[in-house]
Amino acid sequence: MSIRTGTSLRRFAFVRxxxxxxxxxxxxLVTLALQSVSTHVAGLPLLFCAAIxxxxxxxxxxxxxxxxxxxxxxxxxxxxxxxxxxxxADELPRLVTFTIGVFFVSWISGRQRQAEQLLxxxxxxxxxxxxxxxxxxxxxxxxxxxxxAERKSAEQALQTMQLELAHVSRxxxxxxxxxxxxxxVNQPLGAIMNYANACRRLLASGMDNAVKIDEALSRIAGDxxxxxxxxxxxxxxxxxxxxxxATLPVKDLIDEVLAIARYxxxxxxxxxxxxxxxxxxxxxxxxxxxxxxxxxxxxNGMDAVEALPMKDRVIEISAQARDSGDGLAVALRVRDxxxxxxxxxxxxxxxxxxxxxxxxxxxGLPISRSIVEAHGGRLHLVPCEGRGAAFEALLPxxxxxxx
Amino acid sequence: MNAGDSIVYVVDDDASSRQSLEFLIKxxxxxxxxxxxxxxxLASVRPEVPACLVLDVxxxxxxxxxxxGELAKRGVRLPIIFITGHGDIPMSVxxxxxxxxxxxxxxxxxxxxxxxxxLAIDNDRVAHRERLEMAELRRRHARLTPREREVxxxxxTGLLNKQVAAELGASEKTIKAHRAKVMQKMExxxxxxxxxxxxxxxxxx
Numbered sequence: 103m104s105i106r107t108g109t110s111l112r113r114f115a116f117v118r119x120x121x122x123x124x125x126x127x128x129x130x131l132v133t134l135a136l137q138s139v140s141t142h143v144a145g146l147p148l149l150f151c152a153a154i155x156x157x158x159x160x161x162x163x164x165x166x167x168x169x170x171x172x173x174x175x176x177x178x179x180x181x182x183x184x185x186x187x188x189x190x191a192d193e194l195p196r197l198v199t200f201t202i203g204v205f206f207v208s209w210i211s212g213r214q215r216q217a218e219q220l221l222x223x224x225x226x227x228x229x230x231x232x233x234x235x236x237x238x239x240x241x242x243x244x245x246x247x248x249x250x251a252e253r254k255s256a257e258q259a260l261q262t263m264q265l266e267l268a269h270v271s272r273x274x275x276x277x278x279x280x281x282x283x284x285x286x287v288n289q290p291l292g293a294i295m296n297y298a299n300a301c302r303r304l305l306a307s308g309m310d311n312a313v314k315i316d317e318a319l320s321r322i323a324g325d326x327x328x329x330x331x332x333x334x335x336x337x338x339x340x341x342x343x344x345x346x347x348a349t350l351p352v353k354d355l356i357d358e359v360l361a362i363a364r365y366x367x368x369x370x371x372x373x374x375x376x377x378x379x380x381x382x383x384x385x386x387x388x389x390x391x392x393x394x395x396x397x398x399x400x401x402n403g404m405d406a407v408e409a410l411p412m413k414d415r416v417i418e419i420s421a422q423a424r425d426s427g428d429g430l431a432v433a434l435r436v437r438d439x440x441x442x443x444x445x446x447x448x449x450x451x452x453x454x455x456x457x458x459x460x461x462x463x464x465x466g467l468p469i470s471r472s473i474v475e476a477h478g479g480r481l482h483l484v485p486c487e488g489r490g491a492a493f494e495a496l497l498p499x500x501x502x503x504x505x
Numbered sequence: 506m507n508a509g510d511s512i513v514y515v516v517d518d519d520a521s522s523r524q525s526l527e528f529l530i531k532x533x534x535x536x537x538x539x540x541x542x543x544x545x546x547l548a549s550v551r552p553e554v555p556a557c558l559v560l561d562v563x564x565x566x567x568x569x570x571x572x573x574g575e576l577a578k579r580g581v582r583l584p585i586i587f588i589t590g591h592g593d594i595p596m597s598v599x600x601x602x603x604x605x606x607x608x609x610x611x612x613x614x615x616x617x618x619x620x621x622x623x624l625a626i627d628n629d630r631v632a633h634r635e636r637l638e639m640a641e642l643r644r645r646h647a648r649l650t651p652r653e654r655e656v657x658x659x660x661x662t663g664l665l666n667k668q669v670a671a672e673l674g675a676s677e678k679t680i681k682a683h684r685a686k687v688m689q690k691m692e693x694x695x696x697x698x699x700x701x702x703x704x705x706x707x708x709x710x
Contacts, residue, residue: 285590292612293525299615300525300532318528325521365590368565 118160122168125152130175149175150200157208161215165208169201264472269342271465272394276340278401282365286332290325297322335362338390345476349500350392351384352421352432359396363404371412372404377420382432386500387477395470395481399436399493402466405459406440406491414439423499430499435484437492443483451483470495510554511626515539516546516572517561517588522611526559526588533619535626543567547575553640555633557606557625559618562589562596570596573603582632584625588613639709642702645691653690656683660696661703 129148149172157165176197276283297318304311304318335358356376360367367374385392396419403417416439424433443451447458452467467481474481479497486492513535517523520541527539540546544566546558558576562569573585584606589596597608606628607621649657659669666684670677693699 288590288611289519289522293521295612296525296529296615300529303529303532314532321521321525321528325525328521368563371565 118164119167121159122152122156122164122171125155126168126171126175128152129172146172146176146196146200150203153200153204154207157204158211158214161212162205162208165204165211166201169204172200173197264469264476265342265344267465268391268394268469268473271398271469272390273340275394275398275401275466276336279363279366281369282363283332283336285365286362287329290329290332293325294322294329297325339393341390343390345388345391347386347388347477349384350387350389352382352434353378355385355389355392355396355434356419356421359393359400362393362397363400366401366404370404370408370415372407372415372417374400375416375418377418379420379422382421382423383430383499385432385497387497388473391473392477392497395473395495396434396436398466398470399495402493403436403438403440403491406438408440410440424496426496426498431479431496432499433494433496435492435494437486437490439488439490442489443491448483452481511630512536512538512552512554512556513622513626514546514551514556514558514583516541516543516558516564516569518542518564519561522561529615529618530559530622533622535622543569543572543575546572553633553636555626555630557584557586557622557629559586559588559622562587562593562600570600570603573600573605577603584629586618586621586625588618639705642691642706643709645702646706648690649687653683653687656680657687657691657699657703660684660687661700 126149129152133148149168153165153168153172156168301315301318304315339362356378360374360376400417400419404415407415407417418435418437420435420437422433422435424431444458452471471481474495474497477497479495481493481495484492484494513530515523515526515530515537517526517539518541523539523541527537530537538549540549543564547567560569560572567575569587569589576583576585585600585604586607586609587597587600587605588609588611590611600608606625607617609617609621646654655673656669659672664672666677666680669684670680673680687693688699691699691702693702
């Protein structure tokens with residue numbers, strides 16, 4: 103701190119040149135005061151000290167000024183020479199050595215001061231650099247923070263988008279199943295109507311038909327339940343809701359999907375064969391999303407076999423336990439016996455908006471894949487023997503064993 | 506409630522649809538036999554009574570339209586009332602052309618269904634009488650010996666006993682005896698009666 107104060111004071115030429123004046127004057131006054139007490143006090147040493155200090159402090163200029171002032175003081179006999187009787191000329195060699203000494207000290211002190219200045223400069227540069235770096239780092243840090251936040255919100259947006267897309271594709275898919283859905287609701291409604299009309303007839307006949315009417319009423323209740331189950335299933339599929347994973351036995355998944363597509367399967371005279379391995383672990387998945395994946399594969403399969411003779415319109419759904427490499431998995435496979443996938447199309451199968459069907463949106467497979475991958479699984483076209491195409495969803499198995 | 510001894514057959518794969526239909530038709534006083542597939546219906550033994558068939562168009566396995574074709578092939582003339590979940594025009598045209606009585610879209614009005622059933626049973630009642638008559642004729646015809654059948658075939662063409670005898674290489678007396686036997690076995694009141702019976706048998710063959 104003191105060095106820094108000294109060096110900062112040295113910056114001013116006024117201070118540098120004030121120092122020799124002050125110190126030489128002080129040395130002369132002190133010398134005079136001391137000589138008034140004792141005549142043996144030498145005049146030069148204190149002046150020399152003042153000159154050296156001035157040279158050390160201010161460099162060559164102030165050093166010379168001090169030497170000049172000291173020489174002047176001696177020459178003007180302000181300070182009496184140590185040995186009385188000596189003239190100024192006698193003092194000359196002493197004055198010359200004095201001046202050379204001052205030069206030397208000034209030179210050394212100049213070099214030292216230069217070194218100090220360089221050091222000071224280097225330190226200041228270093229500090230500036232450190233400050234600059236720190237500022238840079240904190241800028242980078244805040245940029246990173248904002249990038250992280252941005253990425254997080256982008257991820258969230260992507261997730262929302264995927265949910266939306268899955269929903270749109272589900273609704274589109276259900277559009278294809280309208281006939282099936284209408285049939286599934288119409289069937290119990292027609293039955294209810296039949297029972298109701300039968301009851302009216304039984305009542306109008308005037309006979310005691312209480313037992314029959316009771317039977318009809320309980321069947322009405324049963325059919326009303328059936329209709330509302332169908333509607334509940336459809337509503338669950340058409341609703342947009344966040345992912346919600348639960349335990350789902352593979353058999354339930356397949357049964358539910360086939361129940362939704364049942365009429366469509368019949369109307370298109372497609373035979374569906376199901377082959378479930380024994381003792382499969384249940385899945386831990388979002389029920390609706392997984393139904394969507396399987397339903398999509400089944401509809402694709404039906405489309406693939408549509409043009410074939412009736413006996414060849416076969417789709418096989420199979421599920422097997424498999425070791426996926428990182429744990430137990432369930433391989434859910436849908437295989438059709440249609441014309442298969444054109445080798446040219448294989449690479450684009452899971453591309454969005456790429457469809458080989460005239461009415462296709464090209465969203466089914468890419469969305470199915472993103473759903474399966476979000477569940478930590480994989481969805482692929484797998485090779486199969488003979489004609490047709492086989493798609494396999496490899497899903498991580500949950501805990502336990504299917505009932 | 507004009508059911509009497511008639512039967513309404515119902516073939517529909519959908520359980521609740523089939524059961525409710527069975528219930529409704531029974532409540533209207535008809536005897537009902539319901540089947541869940543065309544195959545089961547074809548395999549069933551059906552009594553010879555006035556009847557009609559209420560048939561779902563869309564079914565796994567043999568569809569309603571296919572069953573209609575199969576019945577025609579087998580010579581089973583049963584009035585058919587088609588029911589379907591979807592009023593598909595080409596399909597209904599095809600069904601009606603193949604002789605369907607009615608084509609109803611589910612859910613249908615019960616009066617339409619019951620009216621169609623009544624009409625179908627009434628139609629079949631006439632056909633049923635003819636079927637009985639034919640069966641009786643065939644039964645009588647089956648009782649004839651081969652020689653008597655030859656005599657009958659010649660007689661109904663209008664030939665005299667003498668001409669028949671010449672044709673079959675037998676005496677006129679023998680032919681006369683055969684002819685009396687034919688008239689007796691066929692329970693024919695006159696030659697005209699026998700001619701009419703012969704025509705029916707030929708048409709049915």
